[in-house]
Amino acid sequence: MLGSGFMSPQSQLTPMWFASLVKDKLNNAQDLTALADAELVRRSRAGDNKAFELLLRRYQKLVYNVIYQMLRNHDTASDLTQDTFLKAYKALPSFDTQKSFKPWLLKIATNLSLNSIRDNKHQQSLDELLEVNPQAEPVSVDDVEQEVEWRVSQHMLFEALGELPLKQREAFVLRYQHDLPYEEIAEISELSVSSVKSLLFRARENLRKLLTGRLAVQASTGGD
Amino acid sequence: MVIKVDDLNARKCTAIRELLSDCIEEETSTWNAMETDGERVADHMQACMSCQEWHRQSTDMITMARSLPQFDVSERLTQNILSEVAAIDRARPQQLKWLVYAVVLTVFVATVLVIDAAESVWGIGSWIIGLATMIGVKLLIADSKAERQTV
Structure with missing residues (x-):
């Protein structure tokens, strides 16, 4: 005879029990989703693959888009996104949990992108692409001020962005497309905050020049 | 050495734009009180059409960059x-x-x-x-x- 405290396996399989099981599972998933990066990193290090999957799902789109903006190729962006997360996973034991995970991850992504560009030997030298010499470019005020109507499309901005030197493009994309603070961009680019600010200034001015030039050409050809 | 008035104005514009660069994304009220070479930013911005246009273009560009589409990951x-x-x-x-x-x-x-x-x-x-x-x-x-x- 069954005691009052004992539940037979049949009585456990009620819709109520099933509903509470599903609810528990959902709550557990929501709890994990709400966890901060540092906690997810700690759990991943302890061998919890679910925690790493959450980190992956949280940042894969950001990583992919940052890499894509640097390389402008979807296949390479996919490969490097995969490489970024695998490298991060292997390096998790050495990650300093006092620091922020996002800039650390993006630093891996941007370094891999730069290495890929270096390996593929583009026609320009890497220094030229990176624009490592910050003195090279005080922007003249006059040459941008042309009498063209400023109607920039997203496509035009995207194209012009592709013509910026890599470091400027990286800073611009991180700041304005992904809204990262100056401090995090500085950490990713291994620059000081003031260097990031001047890099962004140059990026904006160069973009303005490029866009104004394109608009002028468009106006002269009658908008073709 | 003779410095042309145009050159002087261009330098002023550059100085103002560099100064505003840090807070280009913020409301105009935050930088209105700033000064460079004894000139109030607000005064310069009111008088200089070129800098007004520069500010409008820069903020337009930033707004557009924020709305650039992002690719989903498969x-x-x-x-x-x-x-x-x-x-x-x-x-x-x-x-x-x-x-x-x-x-x-x-x-x-x-x-x-x-x-x-x-x-x-x-x-x-x-x-x-x-x-x-x-x-x-x-x-x-x-x-x-x-x-x-x-x-």
Whole structure:
């Protein structure tokens, strides 16, 4: 005879029990989703693959888009996104949990992108692409001020962005497309905050020049 | 040296634009009170059409950059990464196993070389013969087991 405290396996399989099981599972998933990066990193290090999957799902789109903006190729962006997360996973034991995970991850992504560009030997030298010499470019005020109507499309901005030197493009994309603070961009680019600010200034001015030039050409050809 | 008025104005504009660069994304009220070379930013911005246009274009560009479309990542890529992560996890015990083997071998070789070689070269020979015999016996046992299983 069954005691009052004992539940037979049949009585456990009620819709109520099933509903509470599903609810528990959902709550557990929501709890994990709400966890901060540092906690997810700690759990991943302890061998919890679910925690790493959450980190992956949280940042894969950001990583992919940052890499894509640097390389402008979807296949390479996919490969490097995969490489970024695998490298991060292997390096998790050495990650300093006092620091922020996002800039650390993006630093891996941007370094891999730069290495890929270096390996593929583009026609320009890497220094030229990176624009490592910050003195090279005080922007003249006059040459941008042309009498063209400023109607920039997203496509035009995207194209012009592709013509910026890599470091400027990286800073611009991180700041304005992904809204990262100056401090995090500085950490990713291994620059000081003031260097990031001047890099962004140059990026904006160069973009303005490029866009104004394109608009002028468009106006002269009658908008073709 | 003669400095043209246009050059002077251009320099002022550059200075103002560099000053505003840090707070270009903020409301105009935040930088209205700023000054450079004794000139209030607000006064310059009110008088200089070129800087007004510069500010409008810069803010337009930033607004547009914020709304640039972003590409979604395919689920296949996510699953690829997860399966690679699982493969790394599976490879870890293997690496540990090899580490244990390496340590055992190092201890064995050190023992043979330091302890026995100190006595004689025959000491090392006897160790090697002993080891080879043990391996041979093990292989024989394994062979006979396999043979019995096939029968």
